[in-house]
Amino acid sequence: MAGDAPLIAALKAEALALGFADIGITAAGAVPQAGARLRRWLADGCHGDMIWMENRADERASPAGLWPEVRSVIMLGTSYAPPLDPLRLAGQGDTGVISVYAWNRDYHDLIKKRLKTLARWLVGQAGGDVKVFVDTAPVMEKPLAAAAGLGWQGKHSNLVSRSHGSWLFLGAIYTTLDLAADAPHADRCGSCTRCQTACPTDAFPEPYRLDARRCLAYLTIEHAGPIPAEFRGPMANRIYGCDDCLSVCPWNRFAKATEEPAFLPRAELTAPKLAELLRLDDVAFRALFSGSAIKRIGVARFIRNCLYAAGNSGAAALLPAVAAHLGSDDAVVAEAAAWAMDQLEGAT
Structure with missing residues (x-):
């Protein structure tokens, strides 16, 4: 809402101070199409052995399916952009390749701690109830992040940011507060494949x-x-x-290598x-x-x-x-x- 501007500005400043790389807000009902896409994906068996996605599909399909009282979703991104080329070991058969996100500490604990800190700050400033999620809950992080303006879902299905490329860990704060939403991000994949x-x-x-x-x-x-x-x-x-x-x-060229010690x-x-x-x-x-x-x-x-x-x-x-x-x-x-x-x- 228009009167939220000072609160939202302070919220975003607090998020950046805590170490988040980006933050945006969207309405809880902003991505109704995500549920239909999820159900089609599950019906086609594309989830493989990840039965938990099928078992909690209704909760995952929309924020209200998980928590009916939610009004707004605050999406946050934390950069883990690598300082080394992830493809540099191709062809080095005696050496194993580990995904960039696992080069150091498990991100779940670090990000959840920061989400809780920011959520407590928000409650202290404006009241309302909150819930925080990072990856393990039935939350459609990527469509919600796109709706909140953090980036867009690329052709690889992951979020792409103009500033952080394909290297963002995502976290969410659900709140009963009705906050003014940010504009969704346009798809900028173009003809790239x-x-x-x-x-x-x-x-x-x-x-x-x-x-x-x-x-x-x-x-x-x-x-x-x-x-x-x-x-x-x-x-x-x-x-x-x-x-x-x-x-x-190609958007990775704008990403600055993370300075987060836990992800180095x-x-x-x-x-x-x-x-x-x-x-x-x-x-x-x-x-x-x-x-x-x-x-x-x-x-x-x-x-x-x-x-x-x-x-x-x-x-x-x-x-x-x-x-x-x-x-x-x-x-x-x-x-x-x-x-x-x-x-x-x-x-x-």
Whole structure:
């Protein structure tokens, strides 16, 4: 509302002071089309094994579905733009590639703490009730962020910002306050198709639509079983996530590398050697990835990914490290080791 201008100006200044890179406001009902798109995506099975998305579809479809009292949604972005080229390790078969977002601390805790701080400030200034969310709740962060003016959903389906490229973590504050909304952001992808053609597994059946079942980020992180044979080769040396579609976005040239200490790359995670990773047991895995998002997938799934990468490496020196997993109690790991052995022995 017009009288909100001083409050909103102060809110935005407070958000930037807390370390957020961008903030915008939208009405809770601003993206009615998002629910229909979600249901079509789910009906087509594009969510793969992520059954929780199907189970809570009604809550995810709109902010009011999750919290009927919500009137406004405050969307916030935190930059994790990398200081290193995410594609620099392509072709270095003995080295694993970890997605940029996991190069250091798990972002959930940091961002949620800041969201709570900002939400408390808002309640102290204007009252109302609030709820805060970062990634794990059934919230349509990307459409809401676009409606709030932070950017637009690119053809890779992620948010693109004119200032921060494809490198924004998103968080949301739902409030019962009826706040004046910012203008939504226009789509500025134009005729560019770089993200579409960069995908190593053709995971985009059409622009703006991702089939998770073909996405290496999904397959290496969310998928628990053996990765289908057709995707193992295209994995190359990716062992946790995939940033190819994000990395090639032309808007990244305007992104300044993050200065957030929690997101600055840890040296041991930016170019880890597969031979060392394949030696990890559960205790060593938990120690190496303490505080990291990687820890949540567990050592078995991580070793599975490393074995596929080893099989793609062409490096005979990795044979002993691979062979050590042939007798694994985990059937998926043992099968991945056998596959990797076949690949390496066939390459020698």
